[in-house]
Amino acid sequence: MALLEIDRLQTHFGTPDGVVRAVEGVSFNIEEGETVAVVGESGCGKSVTAMSILGLVPQPPARIAGAIRFAGRNLLDLPESEMRKLRGNDIGMIFQEPMSSLNPVLMVGRQIGETLRLHQRLSRRAAESRAIELLDLVGIPEARRRVREYPYQLSGGMRQRVMIAIALACNPRLLIADEPTTALDVTIQAQILDLMRDLKHRLGSAIMLITHDLGVVAEMAERVVVMYAGRKVEEAAAGDIFANPQHPYTRGLLGAVPKLGCSLEHSERSTLAEIPGLVPSLRKPIVGCAFAGRCPKATQLCRELAPAVEEKAPHHQVACHFAERKFPT
Amino acid sequence: MSGPLLEVRNLKKHFPLQGGLFGSVTGYVHAVDGVSFTINRGETLSLVGESGCGKSTVGRCILRLTEPTAGEVLLDGQRIDHLSPGALRPLRQRIQIVFQDPFSSLNPRMRVGDIIAEPIINFGLANNKNEVEDRVSGLMDRVRLPRDAMRRHPHEFSGGQRQRVGIARALAPGPDLIICDEAVSALDVSVKAQIVNLLAALQDELGLALLFISHDLAIVEHVTHRVAVMYLGKIVEISDRRTLFASPQHPYTRALLSAVPVPDPSVRRDRIVLRGDVPSPINPPPGCRFHTRCPFVFDPCRTAAPSLRPIGKTEQLVACHLSSDAAFGQSNAAQLQTAAASKNAPLHGQKRD
Numbered sequence: 001m002a003l004l005e006i007d008r009l010q011t012h013f014g015t016p017d018g019v020v021r022a023v024e025g026v027s028f029n030i031e032e033g034e035t036v037a038v039v040g041e042s043g044c045g046k047s048v049t050a051m052s053i054l055g056l057v058p059q060p061p062a063r064i065a066g067a068i069r070f071a072g073r074n075l076l077d078l079p080e081s082e083m084r085k086l087r088g089n090d091i092g093m094i095f096q097e098p099m100s101s102l103n104p105v106l107m108v109g110r111q112i113g114e115t116l117r118l119h120q121r122l123s124r125r126a127a128e129s130r131a132i133e134l135l136d137l138v139g140i141p142e143a144r145r146r147v148r149e150y151p152y153q154l155s156g157g158m159r160q161r162v163m164i165a166i167a168l169a170c171n172p173r174l175l176i177a178d179e180p181t182t183a184l185d186v187t188i189q190a191q192i193l194d195l196m197r198d199l200k201h202r203l204g205s206a207i208m209l210i211t212h213d214l215g216v217v218a219e220m221a222e223r224v225v226v227m228y229a230g231r232k233v234e235e236a237a238a239g240d241i242f243a244n245p246q247h248p249y250t251r252g253l254l255g256a257v258p259k260l261g262c263s264l265e266h267s268e269r270s271t272l273a274e275i276p277g278l279v280p281s282l283r284k285p286i287v288g289c290a291f292a293g294r295c296p297k298a299t300q301l302c303r304e305l306a307p308a309v310e311e312k313a314p315h316h317q318v319a320c321h322f323a324e325r326k327f328p329t
Numbered sequence: 330m331s332g333p334l335l336e337v338r339n340l341k342k343h344f345p346l347q348g349g350l351f352g353s354v355t356g357y358v359h360a361v362d363g364v365s366f367t368i369n370r371g372e373t374l375s376l377v378g379e380s381g382c383g384k385s386t387v388g389r390c391i392l393r394l395t396e397p398t399a400g401e402v403l404l405d406g407q408r409i410d411h412l413s414p415g416a417l418r419p420l421r422q423r424i425q426i427v428f429q430d431p432f433s434s435l436n437p438r439m440r441v442g443d444i445i446a447e448p449i450i451n452f453g454l455a456n457n458k459n460e461v462e463d464r465v466s467g468l469m470d471r472v473r474l475p476r477d478a479m480r481r482h483p484h485e486f487s488g489g490q491r492q493r494v495g496i497a498r499a500l501a502p503g504p505d506l507i508i509c510d511e512a513v514s515a516l517d518v519s520v521k522a523q524i525v526n527l528l529a530a531l532q533d534e535l536g537l538a539l540l541f542i543s544h545d546l547a548i549v550e551h552v553t554h555r556v557a558v559m560y561l562g563k564i565v566e567i568s569d570r571r572t573l574f575a576s577p578q579h580p581y582t583r584a585l586l587s588a589v590p591v592p593d594p595s596v597r598r599d600r601i602v603l604r605g606d607v608p609s610p611i612n613p614p615p616g617c618r619f620h621t622r623c624p625f626v627f628d629p630c631r632t633a634a635p636s637l638r639p640i641g642k643t644e645q646l647v648a649c650h651l652s653s654d655a656a657f658g659q660s661n662a663a664q665l666q667t668a669a670a671s672k673n674a675p676l677h678g679q680k681r682d
Contacts, residue, residue: 185544188606190600212517218591260589275522279487
């Protein structure tokens, strides 16, 4: 049994202008200790998927259907009191904006200790000394002094380290990281990615990494789920996705990413591959394949019938009518 | 004319910090501290660096959106940094800007057609309404916007299309130079590629010069002719694209390049992970500003600030004591050699077997 099983998850939002279908039947699993990247552009539903797992999407206006099984229990059936025991304890979360997700009027030590006092019933003093240990673990120098500082006294990279310390305080079995390095500079991003890799080896948590940066995916992930317009379009091992992408959207995305070192291959400036057109609106139900409007290979079939997610090669799922089947015989 | 289109000489911008009861000046943020470069006609110069390095301030100082503290800005050999607002106004036609955020840089109450027409009317570039409309539709074709967009408002468009409106507005007065201040940073990957290609195509068609301000080195490598790398208000390295990406010389440039994640899991690279954070520009460190994080730091770095010097006979300029071979006496030779040896370790990584 996988640690996390997402089964035909649907998250729809009722708005005055109609229903927005943010997530439309997404299924994937995360095994114990595994790093899975969920990739896609803004509005593809990757963050809403994470929020749905954590029960942070208020219902109404949202309507969630399907199942999210964490260690065998369906989180969608749990009462709020049970979810509170899970959040921050078994499932940790790192958000994109370290400034807006820390409380500006509380010392960072208290914010790290809060989780420990709530879930592990530590005393105030024990929580503080554990907070110092955690700040040490995430590589903040002079942890003993920093624990009594406020978020505004820390730089962006340090704040993200504090967020990681909070998320890891109770040794979660699953860590959800939503664009953990997007707001950071590249040299600081390199530090944080190194830290996350190192901590994963030491603590063995599974990581669900949500990002739009394929470079970060290549460095961190073991398996990749590609999302488009609220749907999963492809899932495979990280090496497979990059070496052998099957869905036209995945191929387009990989082609559109500028690669460092291109000037060594072409002395002239090169044009980037584009994906023409725009993401379809999620306010109207999409008939046929969601990518058909932008796909170079789309046919009448694609415009009429939505392709199912199928295993087209061992451990390689694609939602495309024209993806080749490749099974070793 | 043979000279450069734009020349910036020793540009400085120090923002005063006010504190205390009566708001007296307690210090200065050294946002830009002595920056010089040139841009030729039809050329792209990229200004790269991390947040707070002063790259956007340079762009704003050229346009006088921020008043520079010291230094000179020359357009076609003519100084424009001390002109009065009235005298500068006609020259603004020749330098335009595209901002990062296409959501806040367009007036939400104006129709797209009016936004693009505004510079044409302001500079008196058309004689009557029909001429304005012709020019606007010409510009919309140029940036590949549908004609029916003219009567709609910015909120009806996606980020990429709004950025096209911003580009059309910048093109409207027929400029020689466009400053792109993180113009593609807020866009999604697939849309980013569209806008980057559009900018390159426009440059080829119209012979525009671009000052491309960005933190994204991979994008820069695709669009640029020359690159200047900034750190804490100073340029640490400047050279043509190929040389910079093939043999970066300044340790900061090398660290920056090695920190960019490469979208290919089969490539393994030796990463130079810099320790710590960028120091505060209120009290920049003495000597070389990078010495607090530099893995190759040695004594002279802590006291003497290195100046930009050419490497050999190339046009690559580097501000690093390690690269200026003749700058120090024989006593440092051994130290230099070991440091230089480790500095030249392979950067771009090798394919795994």
